[in-house]
Amino acid sequence: MAFELPALSYAHSALDGRGMSQETLELHHDKHHQAYVTALNGFVEAQDDLKGKSLEEIIALTYGDADRAPVFNNAGQHWNHIHFWNALSPTGGNIPGKLEAKLVEDFGSVGQFKEAFKAAAVGQFGSGWAWLIQTDDGRLAVTKTPNGVNPLATGEGRALLGLDVWEHSYYVDFRNRRPDYVSNFLDRLANYDFAEANLA
Secondary structure: OOOOOOOOOOOOOOOHHHOOOHHHHHHHHHHHHHHHHHHHHHHHHHOHHHOOOOHHHHHHHHOOOHHHHHHHHHHHHHHHHHHHHHOEOOOOOOOOHHHHHHHHHHHOOHHHHHHHHHHHHHHOOOOEEEEEEEOOOOOEEEEEEEOOOOHHHHOOOEEEEEEEOOHHHOHHHHOOOHHHHHHHHHHHHEOHHHHHHOOO
16 A cells, blocks of 8 residues: 555645645645655555565664665664654644653753753754654653754654755744754643643
């Protein structure tokens, strides 16, 4: 069965007043993400050992294989974007109690978590992602990945909250001001309820 572009759980205009315009969502979701899905389906159709496999299985099978980098890139980006749309909310920015307590326990304060996340997101050279993860020993940590790589592929931990820092995700609204885009995400768009639900 072919992979499909998931529908957004909110209107394209729902984040407009919170720093992510309808134009950005239409371009990013409807065009960029759809292109990854279309390319991935083409690879699956052409390679018998990919047929019938889940997205997670394809990521595991192709990660680190230079000959299959195009397959991984599109599978990784499909997985990353499915996560990203859930990591955004029209009522974002509010951190529920269980997650807040865990952030304070592992980072020292919510402010220190945000500083670490922003440093990772801004410090990712070129295209990539910043992530709040839960490591195998249960601790929360911040990491960054290049291009379409994600914590699922690297095995670093469980992804709780991911931010796309490819330029197409912020250039319409923030031009080259990636730090402002990251701060806006953390304070106004991040779906911390989704992050808390991802806690092991």
